[in-house]
Amino acid sequence: MxxxxxxxGAALCMACLSAFSIGIGPQVNVxxxxxxxxxxxxxxxxxxxxxxxxxxxxxxGFDSGYYTYEDEDGHDVHTTKYTTSITGDYHISEGKxxxxxxxxxxxxxxxxxxxxxxxSNYYLSAGPRIYFGMNCKFNNDTMEAFIxxxxxxxxxxAFGEDGKENGFIRPALYIPTNLGIRFWF
Numbered sequence: 001m002x003x004x005x006x007x008x009g010a011a012l013c014m015a016c017l018s019a020f021s022i023g024i025g026p027q028v029n030v031x032x033x034x035x036x037x038x039x040x041x042x043x044x045x046x047x048x049x050x051x052x053x054x055x056x057x058x059x060x061g062f063d064s065g066y067y068t069y070e071d072e073d074g075h076d077v078h079t080t081k082y083t084t085s086i087t088g089d090y091h092i093s094e095g096k097x098x099x100x101x102x103x104x105x106x107x108x109x110x111x112x113x114x115x116x117x118x119x120s121n122y123y124l125s126a127g128p129r130i131y132f133g134m135n136c137k138f139n140n141d142t143m144e145a146f147i148x149x150x151x152x153x154x155x156x157x158a159f160g161e162d163g164k165e166n167g168f169i170r171p172a173l174y175i176p177t178n179l180g181i182r183f184w185f
Contacts, residue, residue: 023050023144027180029061034173040067040081041174048180055091055106059178060084067116071161080117085110089131089150097134105132110152116160125156125172133178142184149177 027048033041046061067081089108096102107130114123133148152174 021052021184023052023182023184024048025144025180025182027059027061027146027178029063029176029178031063031065031174031176034175040065042081042083044083046085046178046180048178048182050182052184057087057089057091057106057108059087059089061087069116069121079121081114081123082117083112083114083123085112087129089129100136100138102135102137103133104135104148106130108150110154112154112156121158121160123156123158125154127152127154129153129176144182144184145180146182147177147179149175152176 025048027046029042029044029046031042042063042065044061044063046059049058049060050056061084063083063085065081065083066078068076068078071077087108087110090106091104092106094102094104107128109126110129111126112124114125115121129150129152131148131150133146135144135146137144154172154174156170156172158170
């Protein structure tokens, strides 16, 4: 009985997969911080996911970067900041420059959670973003290479031993750039 349920479940999944396509793949991230406010630029990697049946691009990332802050005693603390993020971008429009090279743009949102390597500092932030990207589909549209950049503003909360930042709401403006490839199934 268990084998029949497993076979039926697998057949149902295969039938659903043939109804739409899923693009999934790795990307590298560079997230420079516009130096108006204190903070840190980060770099790292993410997994990008896009469904052809909806115009939303998802990315689940992990980044890190060098971070300095002043503790409660007025001493500079040098550490590494680790960040996990989720972005959801809504494609407003897309088109083609050439037969092979396409473009897209839209609006989205980001949520990040960060912590520092030294001491116990935690940061939560969220905000809107606007992005522009270019892509190239090849191998009968089963592979897609892409690059995109965004303007991403965030409001964040800081908690922990980061004395001057504890509970402080601070703005940040990032210009993240992503380079990656998606495999379509």
